[in-house]
Amino acid sequence: MRIYEPEDDVTRGDIFVISAPSGSGKTTICRALIERVEGLSLSVSSTTREKKPGEKDGVDYYFVDEEKFGNMLNSNEFLETASVYGRRYGTSRRAVEAIVSKGLDAILEIDVQGGASVKAAVPEAVRIGILPPDWETLRARLTGRARDSRKEIARRLAAARREIKELGNYDYLVVNDDLETAVRQVEWIVRARRLRRERTIGAVGRILGKEGEKRDGSSNG
Numbered sequence: 001m002r003i004y005e006p007e008d009d010v011t012r013g014d015i016f017v018i019s020a021p022s023g024s025g026k027t028t029i030c031r032a033l034i035e036r037v038e039g040l041s042l043s044v045s046s047t048t049r050e051k052k053p054g055e056k057d058g059v060d061y062y063f064v065d066e067e068k069f070g071n072m073l074n075s076n077e078f079l080e081t082a083s084v085y086g087r088r089y090g091t092s093r094r095a096v097e098a099i100v101s102k103g104l105d106a107i108l109e110i111d112v113q114g115g116a117s118v119k120a121a122v123p124e125a126v127r128i129g130i131l132p133p134d135w136e137t138l139r140a141r142l143t144g145r146a147r148d149s150r151k152e153i154a155r156r157l158a159a160a161r162r163e164i165k166e167l168g169n170y171d172y173l174v175v176n177d178d179l180e181t182a183v184r185q186v187e188w189i190v191r192a193r194r195l196r197r198e199r200t201i202g203a204v205g206r207i208l209g210k211e212g213e214k215r216d217g218s219s220n221g
């Protein structure tokens with residue numbers, strides 16, 4: 001039998017993909033999660049869409065033009081990319097690696113196309129889908145957001161339908177009926193994941209240790 005050593009613990013962090021249709025409270029949930037759970041870091045994406053009021057370059061996104069995005073794509077800088085409402089978005093391979101190699105968990109707040117690509121590239125990535133309580137609530141949330149035009153709302157609703165369907169393939173689904181409950185549920189998923197065998201197996205070695213084994217005279221070979 002293989003004896004597990006304390007250093008067997010996988011010290012790399014995990015990748016958590018969080019996706020949701022627009023209006024499901026994904027951004028709010030992610031922000032609350034980062035504040036509440038230690039050792040989490042949000043991966044900042046690059047996008048070709050224009051900066052909205054209040055957004056900061058390098059914080060919300062890296063805002064780049066089509067040419068720069070194309071160059072980054074050609075240089076294989078992206079772990080995944082997607083087009084959302086005609087704009088391009090991409091997750092930096094290096095940024096995610098910088099997070100997980102430090103033992104921190106990376107949060108990727110990306111759409112379902114990106115979620116599928118990340119899962120294909122990194123099968124152990126954990127995908128969490130945030131769902132609205134029902135269709136009417138989603139519609140009301142989208143309609144109530146003053147910053148979006150009617151055309152934009154209609155487009156988002158159509159996209160939401162497709163996205164919700166795709167979220168059915170995710171590992172975990174959280175219904176955002178009550179914000180606090182939803183944040184807590186996402187927190188449980190992250191914390192439970194940190195207890196998985198690969199990240200904690202070293203405990204077996206620490207408890208049994210070589211000395212303990214000699215003392216008990218066990219030899220399971």
Ligand code: 5GP
Nearest residue numbers: 045081082084089090091109110111113114
């Ligand atoms: P927004 O423009 O409203 O910030 O984002 C539009 C959609 O693009 C959201 O669903 C958001 O999660 C998604 N998104 C943001 N960054 C990325 C990314 O790097 N990759 C992918 N695939 N989607 C992204």
